[in-house]
Amino acid sequence: MSEKREDYISWDEYFMGVAYLSSMRSKDPNTQVGACIVSPKNKILSMGYNGLPIGCSDDEFPWNRVEKDPVLNKYFYTTHSELNAILNYRGGSLEGSKMYVTLFPCNECAKAIIQAGITKIVYADDKYDDTPAVVASKKMLDAAGVVYEKYEFSGRKIEIDL
Numbered sequence: 001m002s003e004k005r006e007d008y009i010s011w012d013e014y015f016m017g018v019a020y021l022s023s024m025r026s027k028d029p030n031t032q033v034g035a036c037i038v039s040p041k042n043k044i045l046s047m048g049y050n051g052l053p054i055g056c057s058d059d060e061f062p063w064n065r066v067e068k069d070p071v072l073n074k075y076f077y078t079t080h081s082e083l084n085a086i087l088n089y090r091g092g093s094l095e096g097s098k099m100y101v102t103l104f105p106c107n108e109c110a111k112a113i114i115q116a117g118i119t120k121i122v123y124a125d126d127k128y129d130d131t132p133a134v135v136a137s138k139k140m141l142d143a144a145g146v147v148y149e150k151y152e153f154s155g156r157k158i159e160i161d162l
């Protein structure tokens with residue numbers, strides 16, 4: 001009788017891998033973010049990446065970051081991956097679920113995460129940790145009892161022929 005294979009990916013690699021795969025759909029030239037929401041029983045409930053709302057053309061809206069006029073920058077228009085993952089969910093409740101996300105959530109997404117009942121965040125990168133948005137985000141997540149944990153990179157590389 002043959003044994004089961006042993007080099008299968010872990011739950012964490014699976015869910016963070018899906019978050020990274022989602023981020024690859026982003027049209028943002030500077031930062032691509034992906035999120036994956038998982039039930040307490042390890043079922044994937046939803047995914048999202050940072051992008052424009054439906055009907056707002058990727059080719060017509062701006063992708064700038066540093067224009068003086070904020071209307072000419074992307075920030076007023078892009079929906080963050082975390083909010084998209086929450087909004088993409090078409091099932092019942094996200095109460096008690098976990099979110100895997102490639103970049104630490106901002107204050108706006110933290111509010112949505114808290115209000116959706118998500119109780120744990122696993123994040124890969126925290127490159128904006130010293131910004132007010134992330135400081136405020138952590139303040140709210142702490143107050144609401146949402147646990148956040150840094151993803152531990154396993155070193156595994158996955159190549160997929162598409």
Ligand SMILES: Nc1nc(=O)n([C@H]2C[C@H](O)[C@@H](COP(=O)(O)O)O2)cc1CO
Pocket residue numbers: 028030031032033049050051065074078079080081082103104105106109128133
């Ligand atoms: N947690 C996050 N999730 C996201 O989806 N984003 C998105 C918004 C922008 O489209 C992009 C950040 O652009 P930049 O400032 O690094 O050029 O990533 C940003 C953050 C940061 O808080």
Ligand SMILES: [Zn+2]
Pocket residue numbers: 080082083105106107108109110
């Ligand atoms: Zn956000």
